[in-house]
Amino acid sequence: MSPPTMSGVLAVIGAGPAGLAAALEAARSGLKPRVLDQHRQVGGIARTELVRGYRLDIGGHRFFTRVPPIQRLWEEALGPDFRLTRRLSRIFYEGKFYRYPLDLGETLDNLGPWRSLAAVASFARARCRPRGPSETFEQWVTHRFGRYLYETFFRTYTEKVWGISCRELRADWAAQRIRDLSLLTAVRHALWPSRGVGPRSLIDQFHYPRLGPGMMWERLRDQVEQSGGTVQTQQEVTEIHHRSGRVVSLSLRHMDGRTTTLPVAEAISTMALDDLIVRLRPAPPAAVIEAARSLRYRDFVLVGLVLRRPGLFADNWLYVHSPEVLVGRIQNFGAWSADLVPDPQASCLGMEYFCNRGDRVWSMTDGDLIRLAAQELELLGLAPRHCLDWGAVIRQPKAYPVYDPHYQRHLETIRSWLTTLANFQTIGRNGQHRYNNMDHSMLTGVSAVHRVLGEDTDPWAVNVDDSYHEGRAAPKGVGP
Numbered sequence: 001m002s003p004p005t006m007s008g009v010l011a012v013i014g015a016g017p018a019g020l021a022a023a024l025e026a027a028r029s030g031l032k033p034r035v036l037d038q039h040r041q042v043g044g045i046a047r048t049e050l051v052r053g054y055r056l057d058i059g060g061h062r063f064f065t066r067v068p069p070i071q072r073l074w075e076e077a078l079g080p081d082f083r084l085t086r087r088l089s090r091i092f093y094e095g096k097f098y099r100y101p102l103d104l105g106e107t108l109d110n111l112g113p114w115r116s117l118a119a120v121a122s123f124a125r126a127r128c129r130p131r132g133p134s135e136t137f138e139q140w141v142t143h144r145f146g147r148y149l150y151e152t153f154f155r156t157y158t159e160k161v162w163g164i165s166c167r168e169l170r171a172d173w174a175a176q177r178i179r180d181l182s183l184l185t186a187v188r189h190a191l192w193p194s195r196g197v198g199p200r201s202l203i204d205q206f207h208y209p210r211l212g213p214g215m216m217w218e219r220l221r222d223q224v225e226q227s228g229g230t231v232q233t234q235q236e237v238t239e240i241h242h243r244s245g246r247v248v249s250l251s252l253r254h255m256d257g258r259t260t261t262l263p264v265a266e267a268i269s270t271m272a273l274d275d276l277i278v279r280l281r282p283a284p285p286a287a288v289i290e291a292a293r294s295l296r297y298r299d300f301v302l303v304g305l306v307l308r309r310p311g312l313f314a315d316n317w318l319y320v321h322s323p324e325v326l327v328g329r330i331q332n333f334g335a336w337s338a339d340l341v342p343d344p345q346a347s348c349l350g351m352e353y354f355c356n357r358g359d360r361v362w363s364m365t366d367g368d369l370i371r372l373a374a375q376e377l378e379l380l381g382l383a384p385r386h387c388l389d390w391g392a393v394i395r396q397p398k399a400y401p402v403y404d405p406h407y408q409r410h411l412e413t414i415r416s417w418l419t420t421l422a423n424f425q426t427i428g429r430n431g432q433h434r435y436n437n438m439d440h441s442m443l444t445g446v447s448a449v450h451r452v453l454g455e456d457t458d459p460w461a462v463n464v465d466d467s468y469h470e471g472r473a474a475p476k477g478v479g480p
Ligand SMILES: Cc1cc2nc3c(=O)[nH]c(=O)nc-3n(C[C@H](O)[C@H](O)[C@H](O)COP(=O)(O)OP(=O)(O)OC[C@H]3O[C@@H](n4cnc5c(N)ncnc54)[C@H](O)[C@@H]3O)c2cc1C
Pocket: 013, 014, 015, 016, 017, 018, 019, 036, 037, 038, 039, 042, 043, 044, 045, 046, 058, 059, 060, 061, 062, 063, 064, 235, 236, 237, 238, 270, 271, 272, 275, 300, 399, 400, 427, 428, 429, 430, 431, 436, 437, 438, 439, 441, 480
């Protein structure tokens, strides 16, 4: 890498995975990055919240990557605290567990002979027919797996996650996250399940920090600071000032209400694009503001429940397809790492509700949400309500950038205007309105820094491949 020539501050907005990866790369390249985050702790959506000694992961963050430098970075950061964890995640539907990724043999067994026949016939029909257009999620899945499997294993859960019809949801997400399989492969896996494509280890195990994902970001923050950068929390970037095609300064609001101005030579932002656009001074053209306003997000409520009963189920998480409950997924934190749950006689579950800010679920009081979660757990037959010891609620806005029919157009409008700012880049998940996982969010940060250093790189070129796809028999992730 060329020696750094930049004088002045490299500001990084956001201390989530993308911002910290950018800062670490910059600091190790001899720059002095200054990371600013509005939250009280680092890690962004991938932080770990500590409540009464219990550690709650906002969603259950599996560390999985096919990018060796990111894997190395994770391993170096945590050493023995970066542990391999056995994976078990199943779909809970109509009172039955279905292994996930789907195991064809078990699925057919659970469905019983008649429904199995219908599923196989529908699958075979889909595979033998010429494939029509796959513009929506529904088309993408039905053309590959048949309508029966789509209705049974994809539709309800996907609509819970995104809050829009699968007919409206673009196929991009499916193409990015679900592994296609040929009829032949499916049959082979049903008959000889152990002969998987790809290494089994990627499916059956994953890495996880001993104290949850937040441990990784705290370590990265320390490394940034040890390498000459700074990471400041509870500092909100309220305005981004630009002149003659360059960002010149940021306005910061501190915890005590003070506001200050930070002159910058370069800036990299991980904040959501709609938040960013309204903070630009002078304001961008009306069409850009309108495009930013039109981007949609899905929000997320995590209800942590501590129950006086250990070993409720073995899974790391369950996908709850059952339409009679609102909960979409249930994390079993002790199965991720026993160190998240200080009392071995207790279980700590994360009941995940996908919602929109201001809707019924988002607006419920914490007490009502805890009651709802405990009731639904009982209704699903997973734990009686009286086992509940206490609960805690975490609301996470903008957990998912939504791929609706118009997002690409809006994104293009925003992106092309942002290129007029020569020393400014947007990275990460909401910074690119892309369904990036932690590794790809981090890679966009690394790429942005290389660009600052004069290399011909493009953070927007990260994550356009199929490297998420893992597993042998079936779709990898109906879940986020
Ligand atoms: C439920 C769920 C489960 C997930 N599971 C996985 C998984 O298993 N594996 C995986 O790899 N990925 C997973 N992800 C994705 C992962 O969380 C994201 O890829 C990652 O957190 C994105 O990092 P980021 O730095 O781009 O953004 P963020 O994590 O959103 O961080 C952005 C940061 O910017 C700060 N910020 C925003 N605006 C301002 C402002 N104006 N001023 C100052 N600071 C600001 C925020 O406070 C935040 O800390 C999951 C996500 C969700 C929602």
